[in-house]
Amino acid sequence: MSHLELDATRAWLSREELDSARERLPILYVDAVPVRVDERGSVVAVGLLLRASDDGDIQRELVSGRVLYHERVRDALLRHLEKDLGPMALPRVPTSPVPFTVAEYFPTPGVTPFHDPRQHAVSLAFVVPVAGDCAPQHDALDLAWLTPDEALAPGVLAEMERGHGVLLRQALGHLGHPV
């Protein structure tokens, strides 16, 4: 859930209008957990974006972003994956519209495991295998590939905000991993 400045220019909604809507309506998002898979479909690595937070700490996050007016959910997913992982990532957008979970980000902490101080966002979350070369874009410093076991280490989760660590664990559980 980032890059909203970039989105806004495409969204037929001024910065002020989006801010206003965010105080009144749940905003539809998509979250993606990028994974590398072997030929049997087993996940061998999970991709986490590294960003510098406002106070200089390193944060890890999943791919995330808003669905625009008149945009299909699968197009939003593809757009945010390409935006964050670069044009050569070759993401395999899921064939089914059914997410592995629906994450409800509340502006008030503690209502759900997910939190977004800016807004009430409801996000359709998908696991997305990527087959190509990933190059972090924009304000991402790097994209780190971790094995599922590495990704589940407490230290990694502690570096993920807004509940992205919970979402990652839920994704790995959905894939059959011990969580």
Place this chain on the structure above:
Amino acid sequence: MSHLELDATRAWLSREELDSARERLPILYVDAVPVRVDERGSVVAVGLLLRASDDGDIQRELVSGRVLYHERVRDALLRHLEKDLGPMALPRVPTSPVPFTVAEYFPTPGVTPFHDPRQHAVSLAFVVPVAGDCAPQHDALDLAWLTPDEALAPGVLAEMERGHGVLLRQALGHLGHPV
């Protein structure tokens, strides 16, 4: 997707503001397919609301409505079920946030099987067993319980607008019925 006039009074959003948002953002909805089940969890009947359309025709529809700001998806589901089926319906809201499908209603017909001339709505769709007495509320004329086979008859589907007939079939397929 009805009763929006009623919703608006609860949504901290004026009629005009909601109309404006609808031209700018996808609006989050929930759809519910009310069902009667036997003790084995098999669906024995599907509940369809009967309404008079603006031009006097009878329309059949599923339970549907908007998710409000700061409202949990499960609370929106419960609220719309109680609003349409009455306070004694005893709906069994699903334990998991995962919908059986995500229906994308576009203002432009033909983009998806789902259409809503008023807005771009993205709806999380659930099958909801109801155990109590249902009494149609507000502008619904009646609630008709049909067997799955009856519900799949072409004549019934022809009476469902906005793609609700497709959603009903997708629900029955998800439940293991031949569609």
Place this chain on the structure above:
Amino acid sequence: MSHLELDATRAWLSREELDSARERLPILYVDAVPVRVDERGSVVAVGLLLRASDDGDIQRELVSGRVLYHERVRDALLRHLEKDLGPMALPRVPTSPVPFTVAEYFPTPGVTPFHDPRQHAVSLAFVVPVAGDCAPQHDALDLAWLTPDEALAPGVLAEMERGHGVLLRQALGHLGHPV
């Protein structure tokens, strides 16, 4: 995955024949995570069976058992729930045949998170709300209801064998809980 002696008498398969099949074929199972829910469908408690292991330790387990020849999956689920929780448990068997996960129990430890020294069992796992009074049956000492947070405590998981602790966590993740 217990009580197989009891099952065998109903299964048109002698003890020896079942043992033989177990060395040759994957055996189909169902696993159930019994839960208490509030009116919004939120899980407030998880039910775990307490049994004495062969060496006298207390083990916690989920409801689990074999699917018989010519038995529907939903009937096997209902049968094992009634067998373990008693005839007044009023389990709400899921309407859909889709499990929240498929647990592959291998006789060789480490192939998957699930292990069964007796056999290769493949289990369809479901979350099942129970609305009535539960009375543990047969060799179960008790049925303990724990909050989701209590159920996720490491001490509880350590008392669950064969990967049932992993299955429980996967179930809670599927329900939207932080795991």
Place this chain on the structure above:
Amino acid sequence: MSHLELDATRAWLSREELDSARERLPILYVDAVPVRVDERGSVVAVGLLLRASDDGDIQRELVSGRVLYHERVRDALLRHLEKDLGPMALPRVPTSPVPFTVAEYFPTPGVTPFHDPRQHAVSLAFVVPVAGDCAPQHDALDLAWLTPDEALAPGVLAEMERGHGVLLRQALGHLGHPV
């Protein structure tokens, strides 16, 4: 559900033993709906195998086969896809073990929409995108790629036995198609 003669040689189970087990136990299967997808993950074609039936009619079927002792479900899926579509098909086996449905094939017609005169088979059904070149193997005459709309035509469904036509429609409904 074909090619069992071939399977048997790999299954550590003689023809007679398999026949015996089939009269006593549900047999675990996997079914796969091969699809072609575009870069957005939308299904553009469904692959159906053409076979000559025993009485000379042309039958269309999905990829289907048994899970062997000590075989992972994902390995069974890959094995049957390669067996039926050839070694260059490059199937993208799903990352999650959760099937889109569980098809219960009964030896008695009419218990479920699925029927197998040889046995009680319970099948985990998956949609599998294939990216490479498909060459029908063994007794398949051809592999026909149909658009989703073509695949839903009544004439096509009439050529599918054992309930495969129902399974195909359930798959397309799961993918968001009108069924």
